[in-house]
Amino acid sequence: MTIRANILAMQGYAPGEQLNDPDVVKLNTNENPYPPSPRVFDAIREALTSNALRKYPQPLGDTFRRAAGRALNVDPDGILIGNGSDDILTILTRAFVPEGGLIASPTPSYILYKSLADIQGARFEAVPFAAKWELDVERWPRGAHLSFIPNPNSPSGTRVPLTHFVTLAQQLAPAPLVLDEAYADFADGHGLALVKHAPNLIVTRTLSKAYSLAGIRFGFAVARPEVVRELVKVKDSYNCDVLSLAAATAAIEDQDYFRDVRAKILATRERMRWALTDLGFEVTPSHANFLWCRRADRDVKPLYEVLKARKVLVRYMSYARGPDGAPEGAYTGLRITVGTDAEADKLLTELKAIL
Numbered sequence: 091m092t093i094r095a096n097i098l099a100m101q102g103y104a105p106g107e108q109l110n111d112p113d114v115v116k117l118n119t120n121e122n123p124y125p126p127s128p129r130v131f132d133a134i135r136e137a138l139t140s141n142a143l144r145k146y147p148q149p150l151g152d153t154f155r156r157a158a159g160r161a162l163n164v165d166p167d168g169i170l171i172g173n174g175s176d177d178i179l180t181i182l183t184r185a186f187v188p189e190g191g192l193i194a195s196p197t198p199s200y201i202l203y204k205s206l207a208d209i210q211g212a213r214f215e216a217v218p219f220a221a222k223w224e225l226d227v228e229r230w231p232r233g234a235h236l237s238f239i240p241n242p243n244s245p246s247g248t249r250v251p252l253t254h255f256v257t258l259a260q261q262l263a264p265a266p267l268v269l270d271e272a273y274a275d276f277a278d279g280h281g282l283a284l285v286k287h288a289p290n291l292i293v294t295r296t297l298s299k300a301y302s303l304a305g306i307r308f309g310f311a312v313a314r315p316e317v318v319r320e321l322v323k324v325k326d327s328y329n330c331d332v333l334s335l336a337a338a339t340a341a342i343e344d345q346d347y348f349r350d351v352r353a354k355i356l357a358t359r360e361r362m363r364w365a366l367t368d369l370g371f372e373v374t375p376s377h378a379n380f381l382w383c384r385r386a387d388r389d390v391k392p393l394y395e396v397l398k399a400r401k402v403l404v405r406y407m408s409y410a411r412g413p414d415g416a417p418e419g420a421y422t423g424l425r426i427t428v429g430t431d432a433e434a435d436k437l438l439t440e441l442k443a444i445l
């Protein structure tokens with residue numbers, strides 16, 4: 091069979107391991123350790139009628155759009171729904187990037203963007219972060235058809251001040267700049283309001299992390315309504331199903347529950363940060379639900395392996411280079427998701443025993 095050359099040549103995105111062992115403390119893919127809002131279960135039960143399942147879902151998710159518009163203070167017509175925010179990133183790539191076009195994103199960062207470029211037959215440029223994970227907008231390629239920047243960033247958990255995005259959006263206009271806010275729910279600020287000031291700025295969100303719905307697959311983008319009208323042409327007509335729309339709507343409506351879960355995660359994050367620092371890790375201050383942990387004195391890959399054997403799963407990551415100022419060569423570390431307090435205790439106990 092004749093498969094396109096760019097597909098044959100590409101590696102394919104490797105998602106984090108999903109072990110089917112209930113005893114494993116799973117701190118490797120930034121899932122939420124707490125259950126979703128009880129209202130989510132009610133909403134799914136209510137949606138389980140033959141009449142709802144028999145019919146196609148709302149193509150644009152209007153009920154969700156109204157609920158999210160109210161919860162986040164954005165224009166519902168400026169919301170595009172997706173089957174996970176990864177679906178949104180795919181829609182954006184298809185809409186904006188011609189074959190042979192250029193996608194840019196910072197490095198070290200989310201590696202899915204490179205896979206999207208490969209599938210599209212586009213070029214990809216990784217722009218190194220400056221020292222201390224700052225963004226040097228001067229280095230950004232002028233010809234990028236689409237730019238993706240996660241804020242907070244993964245794996246570092248760091249944030250870039252919003253003013254930089256306004257500057258970069260102006261520099262790139264009319265090409266779009268995508269602010270991937272998968273982790274903004276855990277940070278002190280977000281860029282949703284920037285969409286009003288920068289017509290080429292698009293913000294993406296997910297319900298996988300802060301709303302505990304990774305298994306449901308739901309994400310969305312916030313952009314100008316006239317941009318959303320074009321993006322709608324690119325997506326599958328029914329890209330979100332009845333059950334995920336019901337779940338996502340109930341979750342985003344329950345902002346009190348969201349704030350409670352968030353507060354618990356932030357408290358555990360700070361406790362884990364100091365405990366891991368005491369164990370000899372260099373832990374980057376995080377604005378997300380994970381911690382980026384490095385060691386100057388030893389390779390962390392064996393630590394990942396021994397932790398895994400002891401049923402604690404974290405993410406070992408290796409990049410070709412680090413931000414400016416990092417030592418030359420491969421840049422490695424452990425990205426550890428913030429779990430419950432009990433999960434954090436298990437991690438810390440095992441790490442103490444190993445070290």
Ligand SMILES: *Cc1c(COP(=O)(O)O)cnc(C)c1O
Binds near residue numbers: 174270
């Ligand atoms: C988890 C994550 C996403 C994707 O979330 P889904 O909605 O589950 O597809 C997007 N961007 C970044 C940076 C992420 O870490």
